Amino acid sequence: MTLRRFEGKVAVVLGGGADGPSRERGKIPMGNGRAIAMRLASEGARVVVVDRRLDLAKLTVDNLQGEAHAVEADLANIEDCTRIVESSLDKYGRVDVVIANAAVSSSMSAVQQTVEDWEFSNDVNVRGHWLVAQKALPQMIERGAGSFVFVGSTAGQLSSGRSLAYEATKAAQLAVMRHIAVRFGSKGIRSNAVVLGVIDSALVRREFGDSEEALAARSEIGPMRRQGRPEEVAGAAAFLASDDASYVNGHSLIVDGGVSAQWPSPRKG
Amino acid sequence: MEQVYIAGTGMTRFGRHLDISMKEMSRGAVEAVLADASMSVDEIGAVFFSNSLAGLITGQECIRGEVMLYPLGFGTVPIYNVENACASGGNAVHLAWLAVASGMCETALALGVEKANHVDKTRTFSAYRSGTDIDAMFAVGEGAGTDRTPLVDRQAALAKMLIDERGMTVEALAKIAEKAYAYGALNPMAHRQEGHSIEAILGSRLVVDPITTLMSSPVSDGSAAVIVSRRKRSGTNVRIAGSSMASRPKKGQSHPTSAEAASQKSLAMAGVSVADVNVAEVHDASVAYEVIAWRETGLCQPGNEYDWAMSGHTALGGKLPINPSGGLVSRGHALGASGVAQIHELVSQLRGISGARQVHQPRVALAQIGGGVIDWQTSVSSVHVLVRDEAW
Numbered sequence: 001m002t003l004r005r006f007e008g009k010v011a012v013v014l015g016g017g018a019d020g021p022s023r024e025r026g027k028i029p030m031g032n033g034r035a036i037a038m039r040l041a042s043e044g045a046r047v048v049v050v051d052r053r054l055d056l057a058k059l060t061v062d063n064l065q066g067e068a069h070a071v072e073a074d075l076a077n078i079e080d081c082t083r084i085v086e087s088s089l090d091k092y093g094r095v096d097v098v099i100a101n102a103a104v105s106s107s108m109s110a111v112q113q114t115v116e117d118w119e120f121s122n123d124v125n126v127r128g129h130w131l132v133a134q135k136a137l138p139q140m141i142e143r144g145a146g147s148f149v150f151v152g153s154t155a156g157q158l159s160s161g162r163s164l165a166y167e168a169t170k171a172a173q174l175a176v177m178r179h180i181a182v183r184f185g186s187k188g189i190r191s192n193a194v195v196l197g198v199i200d201s202a203l204v205r206r207e208f209g210d211s212e213e214a215l216a217a218r219s220e221i222g223p224m225r226r227q228g229r230p231e232e233v234a235g236a237a238a239f240l241a242s243d244d245a246s247y248v249n250g251h252s253l254i255v256d257g258g259v260s261a262q263w264p265s266p267r268k269g
Numbered sequence: 270m271e272q273v274y275i276a277g278t279g280m281t282r283f284g285r286h287l288d289i290s291m292k293e294m295s296r297g298a299v300e301a302v303l304a305d306a307s308m309s310v311d312e313i314g315a316v317f318f319s320n321s322l323a324g325l326i327t328g329q330e331c332i333r334g335e336v337m338l339y340p341l342g343f344g345t346v347p348i349y350n351v352e353n354a355c356a357s358g359g360n361a362v363h364l365a366w367l368a369v370a371s372g373m374c375e376t377a378l379a380l381g382v383e384k385a386n387h388v389d390k391t392r393t394f395s396a397y398r399s400g401t402d403i404d405a406m407f408a409v410g411e412g413a414g415t416d417r418t419p420l421v422d423r424q425a426a427l428a429k430m431l432i433d434e435r436g437m438t439v440e441a442l443a444k445i446a447e448k449a450y451a452y453g454a455l456n457p458m459a460h461r462q463e464g465h466s467i468e469a470i471l472g473s474r475l476v477v478d479p480i481t482t483l484m485s486s487p488v489s490d491g492s493a494a495v496i497v498s499r500r501k502r503s504g505t506n507v508r509i510a511g512s513s514m515a516s517r518p519k520k521g522q523s524h525p526t527s528a529e530a531a532s533q534k535s536l537a538m539a540g541v542s543v544a545d546v547n548v549a550e551v552h553d554a555s556v557a558y559e560v561i562a563w564r565e566t567g568l569c570q571p572g573n574e575y576d577w578a579m580s581g582h583t584a585l586g587g588k589l590p591i592n593p594s595g596g597l598v599s600r601g602h603a604l605g606a607s608g609v610a611q612i613h614e615l616v617s618q619l620r621g622i623s624g625a626r627q628v629h630q631p632r633v634a635l636a637q638i639g640g641g642v643i644d645w646q647t648s649v650s651s652v653h654v655l656v657r658d659e660a661w
Binding site for chain 2: 085089142187
């Protein structure tokens with residue numbers, strides 16, 4: 001049975017042009033935002049695909065099944081953030097679902113961290129998501145319904161010791177998610193997060209490399225012995241966004257193949 | 270349906286007029302509107318007389334219109350008495366439009382007159398109470414209906430909603446009131462012409478938190494009149510392109526509100542969209558109502574209210590000037606006359622005769638007014654869309 005959980009609904013997907021490693025012939029490269037946009041569209045949503053790069057957003061729009069609209073916007077830019085919801089309201093008259101997926105990452109420790117990178121990470125990973133939510137909330141509250149899915153990271157809950165700004169801002173992003181869930185739950189608004197482990201996306205390949213060795217090393221870290229796929233993120237995000245999750249609110253759904261379930265146990269000598 | 274033009278408009282100054290009778294106020298508006306239309310009483314085919322409170326304030330509950338118009342020489346012309354609380358005036362204009370559009374008569378008069386003030390203030394506040402379902406009074410605080418109109422309690426609840434859910438602030442509400450007073454100071458027909466600063470507005474008496482006296486419309490007496498006709502007048506013409514009324518949605522439903530339904534219908538009837546509107550007069554029984562009206566007419570998206578208030582979006586020279594008359598807050602709120610006075614203002618704007626308050630070359634104007642409260646929602650709203658076809 002094909003699910004049509006978003007029939008009649010409008011979804012804004014930030015970072016909806018996100019691509020990833022090249023795929024077999026005939027399939028476009030897939031990142032988390034793109035996979036989510038395509039999944040929501042396939043379930044009947046009209047999708048506003050937002051990306052810093054319009055060509056990538058358009059590639060998503062051209063390849064999804066259903067009605068969609070590409071918007072060029074940079075989450076680091078305050079005016080762009082406020083314009084996103086307006087463009088959706090102009091085009092479709094409403095916003096039912098916001099997928100807060102867009103992030104930048106660096107790799108500086110607390111000693112190396114620069115103020116510029118700290119602020120840029122905060123602008124995109126936290127402030128941009130809040131600003132979009134600020135514009136989307138009033139019309140959701142007015143209708144008494146709306147759903148946010150923040151695309152978070154296990155780095156917001158656990159530290160790999162790799163990037164201070166990324167870890168701090170991804171933790172703050174989850175705080176924004178919980179605030180909306182708590183403050184506006186009585187208005188029919190739900191807010192949740194998918195908390196991602198190692199997913200084989202363009203961002204992860206940029207940060208951790210795409211050599212055979214790097215891919216193999218990433219596969220080895222979890223009990224499932226493979227990386228996650230953006231389509232698997234999309235399945236979890238679509239669940240949280242949909243009425244199937246109608247009593248799920250303020251939740252961080254970990255999508256990491258069990259990596260964070262592990263405890264490094266000492267071996268018998 | 271016939272095309273309906275506005276042949277003339279007129280009004281008397283709104284204010285606390287304990288010493289002016291309803292008959293005198295009626296005469297003032299009728300003489301003004303006939304002069305503006307260059308018409309005589311005998312050319313009027315029907316009169317729609319709107320008044321809300323006379324029965325409770327003066328005791329003239331029945332045949333109000335006939336009593337007021339008899340001294341003015343109206344003969345056998347039918348006079349219809351119209352009552353719909355604050356929306357009475359909009360209701361009268363709507364019916365005058367209907368009378369002409371339907372072909373019932375060539376020319377009709379909508380006349381709104383209100384004498385709400387009384388030496389005994391509790392009589393006025395108690396009269397306002399009838400703008401609700403008196404069997405099922407909505408929850409209000411102590412003193413509602415004796416030291417204030419009970420409708421202020423709903424205004425305060427709406428203001429809190431705007432702050433909690435739309436990002437408004439008390440200062441932004443005060444800024445809207447400041448704008449109203451700035452334009453009222455330029456309007457010789459306004460009740461409050463003295464102008465007030467944001468500090469004064471915030472510092473005035475708190476009626477129901479966060480609404481202060483200067484954020485609310487005053488209790489006004491006054492009159493306003495509009496003549497509509499199939500016949501074009503000489504000079505610039507304004508036509509009623511859309512006219513409708515709507516009531517509160519069914520119990521348990523919250524949308525479309527009466528204002529949303531009426532606005533959508535009138536805009537569709539006029540064949541224009543909200544983006545085409547150049548100037549509007551909306552119902553600001555308090556500034557909270559004005560902000561609600563921005564949204565319910567479709568002019569403003571929810572969430573943009575704070576930006577609109579703070580950026581001058583609705584000021585003269587802004588993208589969409591709203592309430593250039595000073596609105597109910599400053600021009601005043603004479604229940605039966607307020608909706609008619611809105612049309613008077615917008616026709617002046619579209620003709621280009623508003624002087625210091627003139628909006629730059631408007632073509633399309635929207636008027637919205639609501640009346641009464643049933644089960645926490647405005648019970649009735651009327652919306653008119655006026656169009657100037659002639660180039661500037």
